[in-house]
Amino acid sequence: MPAHNQIKTYPLTHSNGDSIDFAIKSTGDIFDAMVDNPDMQDHPHRHAYYTLILIEEALSGVHIIDFKEYNFEGAAVHFVHPGQVHQFISKTRPKGSVLNFSRTFLMQNGISEDLIERVYLFNSYGDSPPLPIDSMQLSVLKDIIEQMQEYQNGTNYYRYDALGALLKLFLINICGACSLSPHNMQHETGSNRLIRNFRQQLEKDYQVNHKVQYYAQALSVSSDYLNRFIKSKTGKSAKELIQDKLLLESKRLLLFSDLSSKELAFELGFEEPSNFNAFFKKLSGRSPIAFRQSLRS
Known part of the structure; x- marks a missing residue:
């Protein structure tokens, strides 16, 4: 690559x-x-x-x-x-x-x-x-x-x-x-619109907030309902889709920028760089730096 x-x-x-x-x-x-x-x-x-x-x-x-x-x-x-x-x-x-x-x-x-x-x-x-x-x-x-x-x-x-x-x-x-x-x-239904609206809200605010409660409030449903409903339709909870979005954007930034882990953490809305590093390693199996090096080797 x-x-x-x-x-x-x-x-x-x-x-x-x-x-x-x-x-x-x-x-x-x-x-x-x-x-x-x-x-x-x-x-x-x-x-x-x-x-x-x-x-x-x-x-x-x-x-x-x-x-x-x-x-x-x-x-x-x-x-x-x-x-x-x-x-x-x-x-x-x-x-x-x-x-x-x-x-x-x-x-x-x-x-x-x-x-x-x-x-x-x-x-x-x-x-x-x-x-x-x-x-x-x-x-x-x-x-x-x-x-x-x-x-x-x-x-x-x-x-x-x-x-x-x-x-x-x-x-x-x-x-x-x-x-x-x-x-x-399925034809467009209220339930499909909930998934669509959740994705649109997440696309807009993933750098601002990573909490299910934030998106549930924006969509006028409870956090528990949003998690259960999203999982019943996609196989993953709302929390897991938020994590998927953050991981994908992390990988893109690691590939397309020279931002440090600290800068990436703040770019993606993590309060501490250590939180971002732990998040990325848990989901990808590698540290952000190791992932970047594997792409550029």
């Missing part, structure tokens, strides 16, 4: 450097470009935009997302959210497509981020396994992508609107196909 100062966060741009909000590419074309130009070999990096990767068949390789490895076991959709660290490693030419789009594109086309977020609503932080799809689902998604490519390469005055409509259709089909959790098949 390259040193942290070589790990980049990429904006969404055209080949000429101009900023764009949507792009679709062939995984095969990307692979060919990397073979022809070793400097383009994929290294751990992150995006300032969403990426969906449709893989049409099993591959020899691995997709690493937020320090977890996922094999290419068959047709699947891989999700990479803005800010996630990922690396796509394939030993053979992959057959599929890559969709890149910004939050601005979603907003301008009236697409709710919930269509993406609900896929992993019941997963732990940093747990982003690919969504396996069957042959019928693959056929539908490929057809949508073909239409996207036609509009992207065409001159239709409303092609931008068409791309937005097709992306929304693509996401709707993904949500319908979602089998990562039986709960994901």
Whole structure:
């Protein structure tokens, strides 16, 4: 793994450097470009935009997302959210497509981020396994992508609107196909909204407060109820999800910054550096410094 100062966060741009909000590419074309130009070999990096990767068949390789490895076991959709660290490693030419789009594109086309977020609503932080799809689902998604490519390469005055409509259709089909959790098949309910609101509150305040009671009060429920309910839906309590979030953000900071353990502790809202060190070692099995050294060796 390259040193942290070589790990980049990429904006969404055209080949000429101009900023764009949507792009679709062939995984095969990307692979060919990397073979022809070793400097383009994929290294751990992150995006300032969403990426969906449709893989049409099993591959020899691995997709690493937020320090977890996922094999290419068959047709699947891989999700990479803005800010996630990922690396796509394939030993053979992959057959599929890559969709890149910004939050601005979603907003301008009236697409709710919930269509993406609900896929992993019941997963732990940093747990982003690919969504396996069957042959019928693959056929539908490929057809949508073909239409996207036609509009992207065409001159239709409303092609931008068409791309937005097709992306929304693509996401709707993904949500319908979602089998990562039986709960994901449920319609939006009050209970689902509680999980969603908890995650949103945690995303906003994880650096400020690590207590379940704080989030329970913000959501107008008791701490005991929030812990039990979250665990009944996700397999982990609210406290464990808070810890998962803190651990993931700790790892990202250790990878992308030169902050000391003391500075990291205060950045993440720990009162004492010793508390942060003990927390990190308990959950990861290594000290923060040992973890950082393992990434840079």
